[in-house]
Amino acid sequence: MAAIIIDGKEIAAKKKVEIASEVQKLKEFGVTPGLAVILVGNNHASRTYVTNKEKTCRELGMHSVLIELPEMVTQEELLTKIEELNGDPAIHGILVQLPLPKHIDETRVIESISPLKDVDGFHPINIGRMMTGQDAFLPCTPYGIMVLLEEMGISVAGKHVVVVGRSNIVGKPVGQLFLNQHATVTYCHSKTVDLQYHTSQADILVAAVGVANFINADHVKEGAVVIDVGINRNEAGKLCGDVAFDEVSQKAGYITPVPKGVGPMTITMLMYNTLKSAKNTLRF
Ligand SMILES: NC(=O)C1=CN([C@@H]2O[C@H](COP(=O)(O)OP(=O)(O)OC[C@H]3O[C@@H](n4cnc5c(N)ncnc54)[C@H](OP(=O)(O)O)[C@@H]3O)[C@@H](O)[C@H]2O)C=CC1
Numbered sequence: 001m002a003a004i005i006i007d008g009k010e011i012a013a014k015k016k017v018e019i020a021s022e023v024q025k026l027k028e029f030g031v032t033p034g035l036a037v038i039l040v041g042n043n044h045a046s047r048t049y050v051t052n053k054e055k056t057c058r059e060l061g062m063h064s065v066l067i068e069l070p071e072m073v074t075q076e077e078l079l080t081k082i083e084e085l086n087g088d089p090a091i092h093g094i095l096v097q098l099p100l101p102k103h104i105d106e107t108r109v110i111e112s113i114s115p116l117k118d119v120d121g122f123h124p125i126n127i128g129r130m131m132t133g134q135d136a137f138l139p140c141t142p143y144g145i146m147v148l149l150e151e152m153g154i155s156v157a158g159k160h161v162v163v164v165g166r167s168n169i170v171g172k173p174v175g176q177l178f179l180n181q182h183a184t185v186t187y188c189h190s191k192t193v194d195l196q197y198h199t200s201q202a203d204i205l206v207a208a209v210g211v212a213n214f215i216n217a218d219h220v221k222e223g224a225v226v227i228d229v230g231i232n233r234n235e236a237g238k239l240c241g242d243v244a245f246d247e248v249s250q251k252a253g254y255i256t257p258v259p260k261g262v263g264p265m266t267i268t269m270l271m272y273n274t275l276k277s278a279k280n281t282l283r284f
């Protein structure tokens, strides 16, 4: 049986309508949600995402600022810019596009962003709050995945979730969000012995590896929910995920495609977090 395709683009569009309407309401109170994106250097892939973020901000009636810094910018200059944005009342969200050039300490940069404006959810304060189940800015890709499942009516409690990948931005936090929703979670990574043994037990399998066609039909249990986070280019230069879509979609129960799966949700949840941050300013 062919899998049901989870249409991330359509679900993102639905969420964006809700966000746009909240943005309008907030504007009546004199607050326009504002997002600042900092792009260091001239990485082509990064530029595509950044352009998408700006376009979405405009679509939703939000204020957006793009700060482009040269590849050779010093860490001090970058930290000074972040400090300025931390104090700017028109800016509710700050995103520093990762990865950063090698000479810049990524941890220092992330920790310099005010946790109140950390709409990526990468600051240790937000990560800690997420882990302890408190209100926090949730990281956009993991959060987007949870929203996709919720919108599809796929329950999580008691399910065995296997996450392949343990990065700080995707793998680790997505497992934590599943745990918060009462799943049983297994993490796999490059040192995992017998990956297939683990993945083939998953009710919900999340692939966040960064290798095209890494997960094939033999890795997947019949009827499983397969979430493909990967954004890769194949030999032909075509955008593809970590999952061999054609064969896995014959075996899975549900599957996210690439493009139009998890990616559009990442940007949507970034807008959601920026809106949330702007709303928070009205409470103080
Ligand atoms: N759709 C979206 O919105 C987003 C997509 N992405 C995409 O998701 C993918 C993953 O991104 P990210 O998490 O940042 O990547 P990282 O490179 O930071 O992490 C990759 C993870 O995969 C693991 N891994 C690598 N090789 C193997 C292997 N042979 N077997 C098992 N595990 C392995 C690594 O293990 P170890 O820790 O042991 O090295 C690591 O934990 C990329 O394609 C990226 O472009 C990322 C962010 C958002």
Ligand SMILES: Nc1nc(=O)c2c([nH]1)NC[C@@H]1CN(c3ccc(C(=O)N[C@@H](CCC(=O)O)C(=O)O)cc3)C=[N+]21
Pocket: 048, 049, 052, 095, 096, 097, 098, 099, 120, 140, 141, 231, 239, 258, 259, 260, 261, 262, 263, 264, 266, 267
């Ligand atoms: N601080 C920071 N925060 C991030 O959230 C962040 C980052 N750095 N660095 C890079 C990764 C990657 N990422 C994506 C966002 C949207 C799509 C997306 O919209 N993808 C479309 C296709 C886009 C295309 O055509 O290239 C889709 O999958 O349909 C993909 C990837 C956010 N990231």
